[in-house]
Amino acid sequence: xxxxxxxxxxxxxxxxxxxxxxxxxxxxxxxCRLLTQMLLREGFHAVEAHNGEEAIAKFEAEHPDIIxxxxxxxxxxxxxxxRNIKSRSGGEFVPVIFLTALRDEKSLIQCTEAGGxxxxxxPFSFGILKARIRAMERxxxxxxxxxxxxxxxxxxxxKDQEEQKLAERLLSRxxxxxxxxxxxxxxxxxxxxxxxGDLVLSQYLPDGGLRILIADFTGHGLAAAIGAMPVxxxxxxxxxxxxxxxxxxxxxxxxxxxxxxxDRFMAAWLISISHTGTTLRWWNGGMPTGWMQSRHxxxxxxxxxxxxxxxxxxxxxxxxNYLQVExxxxxxxxxxxxLETNTKIDGKMFEDAGFHQVLDRWNYGEPVMESLIQALDExxxxxxxxxxxxxxxxxxxxxxxxxxxPKNAVYQSGWHWSIELADARLDALPSLEDLLxxxxxxxxxxxxxxxxxxxxxxxxxxxxxHGVLQLESNxxxxxxxxxxxYRERERRLAVPTLGWIRLSLNYLPGSxxxxxxRISVRDSGQGFDEQQLAQTDASQPWGRGMKLxxxxxxxxxxxxxxxxxxxxxxx
Amino acid sequence: MSITRHxxxxxxxxxxxxxxxxxxxxxxxxxxxxxxxxPGSKTxxxxxxxxxxxxxxxxxxxxxxxEHAGGDxxxxxxxxxxxxxxxxxxxxxxxxxxxxE
Numbered sequence: 001x002x003x004x005x006x007x008x009x010x011x012x013x014x015x016x017x018x019x020x021x022x023x024x025x026x027x028x029x030x031x032c033r034l035l036t037q038m039l040l041r042e043g044f045h046a047v048e049a050h051n052g053e054e055a056i057a058k059f060e061a062e063h064p065d066i067i068x069x070x071x072x073x074x075x076x077x078x079x080x081x082x083r084n085i086k087s088r089s090g091g092e093f094v095p096v097i098f099l100t101a102l103r104d105e106k107s108l109i110q111c112t113e114a115g116g117x118x119x120x121x122x123p124f125s126f127g128i129l130k131a132r133i134r135a136m137e138r139x140x141x142x143x144x145x146x147x148x149x150x151x152x153x154x155x156x157x158x159k160d161q162e163e164q165k166l167a168e169r170l171l172s173r174x175x176x177x178x179x180x181x182x183x184x185x186x187x188x189x190x191x192x193x194x195x196x197g198d199l200v201l202s203q204y205l206p207d208g209g210l211r212i213l214i215a216d217f218t219g220h221g222l223a224a225a226i227g228a229m230p231v232x233x234x235x236x237x238x239x240x241x242x243x244x245x246x247x248x249x250x251x252x253x254x255x256x257x258x259x260x261x262x263d264r265f266m267a268a269w270l271i272s273i274s275h276t277g278t279t280l281r282w283w284n285g286g287m288p289t290g291w292m293q294s295r296h297x298x299x300x301x302x303x304x305x306x307x308x309x310x311x312x313x314x315x316x317x318x319x320x321n322y323l324q325v326e327x328x329x330x331x332x333x334x335x336x337x338x339l340e341t342n343t344k345i346d347g348k349m350f351e352d353a354g355f356h357q358v359l360d361r362w363n364y365g366e367p368v369m370e371s372l373i374q375a376l377d378e379x380x381x382x383x384x385x386x387x388x389x390x391x392x393x394x395x396x397x398x399x400x401x402x403x404x405x406p407k408n409a410v411y412q413s414g415w416h417w418s419i420e421l422a423d424a425r426l427d428a429l430p431s432l433e434d435l436l437x438x439x440x441x442x443x444x445x446x447x448x449x450x451x452x453x454x455x456x457x458x459x460x461x462x463x464x465x466h467g468v469l470q471l472e473s474n475x476x477x478x479x480x481x482x483x484x485x486y487r488e489r490e491r492r493l494a495v496p497t498l499g500w501i502r503l504s505l506n507y508l509p510g511s512x513x514x515x516x517x518r519i520s521v522r523d524s525g526q527g528f529d530e531q532q533l534a535q536t537d538a539s540q541p542w543g544r545g546m547k548l549x550x551x552x553x554x555x556x557x558x559x560x561x562x563x564x565x566x567x568x569x570x571x
Numbered sequence: 572m573s574i575t576r577h578x579x580x581x582x583x584x585x586x587x588x589x590x591x592x593x594x595x596x597x598x599x600x601x602x603x604x605x606x607x608x609x610p611g612s613k614t615x616x617x618x619x620x621x622x623x624x625x626x627x628x629x630x631x632x633x634x635x636x637x638e639h640a641g642g643d644x645x646x647x648x649x650x651x652x653x654x655x656x657x658x659x660x661x662x663x664x665x666x667x668x669x670x671x672e
Contacts (some may be wrong), residue, residue, distance in 0.1 A: 262637075263631030267662075296671075303661075305664055306663070306665075310668070
């Protein structure tokens with residue numbers, strides 16, 4: 001009968017599984033050999049060193065997986081050698097076990113302080129040592145697994161951030177650059193993630209009215225923002241064509257219903273202000289109550305419809321509401337991220353802690369945005385958890401009704417205007433509003449600003465991407481290529497770009513039925529074959545920009561070997 | 572925070588009760604509460620009497636349950652809503668999709 005003795009497990013005759021390389025450091029050859037023999041039986045490959053200097057050299061040359069360190073040795077002792085080795089091992093964990101004849105407390109503490117991971121006092125039993133080795137190996141394996149996972153994780157995070165940035169760029173290009181009349185209203189957006197699931201779109205109607213869409217997708221971040229692309233396309237295209245509110249809503253609803261999974265949807269405001277600034281059409285599907293400050297006080301514009309993308313078709317009764325307004329009235333709209341912001345006051349939400357006080361102090365005819373943001377920043381605790389969007393719209397602002405320049409002068413006198421952007425300035429062409437608005441050159445042309453902005457943006461983009469940067473459109477024929485195209489664009493823009501683009505606008509009164517504008521864009525590139533451009537077919541994922549320009553313009557003509565294009569927009 | 576369910580076989584009804592915050596963190600537990608029940612076979616009661624807060628992803632989850640229960644003519648009732656919960660459901664106009672009691 002066997003006795004119970006955990007330590008006394010017989011050594012198996014079979015060689016154990018390989019366990020890596022051990023470095024044995026001891027100035028006593030007998031000790032060295034004994035330990036080496038034991039380690040060999042345990043499945044280690046063993047290397048010996050007989051003093052501190054040698055230990056460091058072997059560590060560098062052999063890359064051991066575990067080290068057994070004697071303390072007292074001639075020359076460099078075990079403490080010094082261990083400190084040295086630990087400073088050389090970098091991020092990798094190589095356990096050092098001290099085997100020492102010293103037994104006093106101070107020396108043992110010194111072992112740990114020198115960077116040792118464990119210690120055993122000589123003489124020791126092999127059984128105990130084996131158990132200690134097992135424990136050390138477990139720690140080491142854990143360290144290695146964590147290090148490997150960390151590496152994978154940081155690569156993934158980096159990749160994810162890069163993709164988020166790219167997507168953000170694509171989206172803001174596709175979504176925000178098309179917005180018209182951004183100077184007519186104020187809005188503040190604070191995204192909770194890299195980019196927002198909230199959306200603000202604005203576009204002129206053909207009759208000079210202004211339409212604004214404010215939306216909040218379920219959740220936030222990339223997933224929420226993807227839906228923004230089709231919504232923006234539908235909104236701008238249909239608004240420029242003068243399609244009525246209900247049909248725009250119905251089309252956006254249809255598209256989202258088709259695209260989004262059942263648990264995703266888009267709460268939205270659709271606001272249309274007539275060109276006189278005296279009629280307001282509003283529709284609220286799932287957004288918080290909006291506030292209209294009028295001569296008679298505050299009006300609440302409550303949510304009266306389901307958000308978009310849940311039910312198709314939209315129920316009949318959920319049509320747009322009408323309001324007669326005055327040009328001095330103001331509209332304040334927001335996403336739920338504002339109202340649900342946590343505050344310092346008993347953890348209450350902003351809606352219950354400060355929002356209504358701001359409304360109470362809001363005087364007729366005055367802006368409210370500043371005091372709202374101020375109250376929010378004073379009260380909020382921590383960063384926002386959800387996207388925040390606040391929009392304030394003065395219903396009849398200057399430049400909208402009536403202009404300082406007499407009407408006759410606008411229609412009967414022409415103007416010529418041009419700008420040349422070069423090198424690092426090529427990346428961003430300011431909006432038409434910003435360029436021409438302050439000089440009063442857009443007076444009387446508000447009906448056409450949206451279309452002109454589209455034409456100029458497309459022509460300018462073409463000149464930049466194909467002319468100056470010499471990117472090939474057909475890169476965009478696959479989804480990967482699309483990404484690659486914009487990545488390449490960013491790369492080429494980041495290195496100092498040498499080149500220029502000249503944009504000229506020539507207003508010719510009375511040259512069409514009413515008037516026309518000649519748009520000319522010239523670049524410093526090498527030009528291209530315009531025949532190739534003409535062959536673009538509708539199924540390709542690129543080349544739509546030029547088609548759009550041709551649709552909007554009376555004529556489009558290339559010259560100077562494709563480095564100059566002239567488009568005539570007439571009305 | 573917890574989600575419990577009770578199946579009333581005699582009424583062919585599933586009662587799902589949400590304690591605490593009903594938000595994205597409950598996604599899995601909420602789905603688990605009905606995914607093993609064959610689609611369209613039972614009616615549902617979502618008991619929000621112990622729910623302190625509801626966010627838009629919770630609205631999304633309710634829509635998923637509605638779809639599971641049979642889509643447009645779905646028999647999903649929501650009951651016991653407190654003031655804050657009611658506010659969110661009202662803004663979203665969910666009374667057009669669910670019977671809210």
